[in-house]
Amino acid sequence: MVLHLDMDYFFAQVEERENPRFKGVPLVVGADPKKGKGRGVVSTCNYEARKFGIHSGMAISKAYEACPEAIYLPVNMELYSRVSENIFRIIEKVSEKYEKVSLDEAYIDLSGLAENYKQAERIGCDLKKLIFKKEKLTCSVGIGENKMIAKIASEEDKPDGLKVVKAGDALKFISQKSIREIPGIGPKTEKKLGIILGKSGLKIKDLRAISKKQLVDVLGKRGEEIYKNVRGEDDSEIDLKTKTKSIGKEITFDQDTLDPEKIISTFKNLSQRVAGMAKTEERPIKTVVVTCRFENFNTYSRQVSFKPRKPTKGLIYKKGAKLLLKLLAKKLKPVRLLGIRVIFDESDKE
Ligand code: DCP
Ligand code: CA
């Protein structure tokens, strides 16, 4: 069993959360419309704006034409990434066996977690509640026997949906859906298939009339998969994330420098940023690695390991500065680049 989770109107919903006066009125996140003369596209919009026909990828000038009175906001990617990280932290609490598809979307492997669809539904419901409690955001969840069914199910009751499709119901569930719901069927494939069947607006069940041979002739290897997909089958695997092994940051000076104050303050700043990133992993670190590149491009790394400890900026800076000073004392040349990296402890079991 597979669970697919997708945040509702993600960028726009985050903006609504940050500023409740954007709620209930059309809100568009994307390029600046510049009173209709703007270039660029809509990233996304809330459901009120969708009523005007506005959608992701649409030219922002067209969106403005459709609804000039909407609120238009620029893309604040830093904010959405931060929220996304928080959401994936919550997903991780439910299961480590998940695939991150994008900032707002994941598949979770339910094998070993749920023995039947009732238990699976419970997990989906709890996960939605947890995300809402912690982040005040809604998402839609779909559960099915494979990735494709789970994904189509999560679209079913959007926004704030929870749809479970039992194995026996999958074939019927997808029959009347547009073939565009099958992952990988875009406008081009849709057109080719329309030509074979001599009609447009194809439903998934329509494709069951095409032989495997004909699908392969027209679509190549992908045709074989589509032959299975329209019959409710999907053998694609959940691409499990591998745990982050290390986190680091480096910086190249605008000009090579020998100024100890500049080197130390830059190093302090790097340590702080690495500590900030490492903290979100909520795991201890066991090694600090320092890298230094000199004006002649010779690059040296030094590292120190210790008993696993929390990645505080004090610890990272103290361990790193000691390595750096030793290195600089030996090879004194103008510094071009500084880097610091922390390696997580792999032995931790929750
Ligand atoms: N996105 C984008 N440009 C696109 C499509 C998406 O910038 N052409 C961004 C903005 C979306 C986010 O990715 O908020 C997630 O995309 P989705 O396709 O999941 O769409 P939404 O989450 O916005 O809406 P829905 O409620 O339909 O999932
Ligand atoms: Ca989404």
Ligand code: CA
């Ligand atoms: Ca998505």
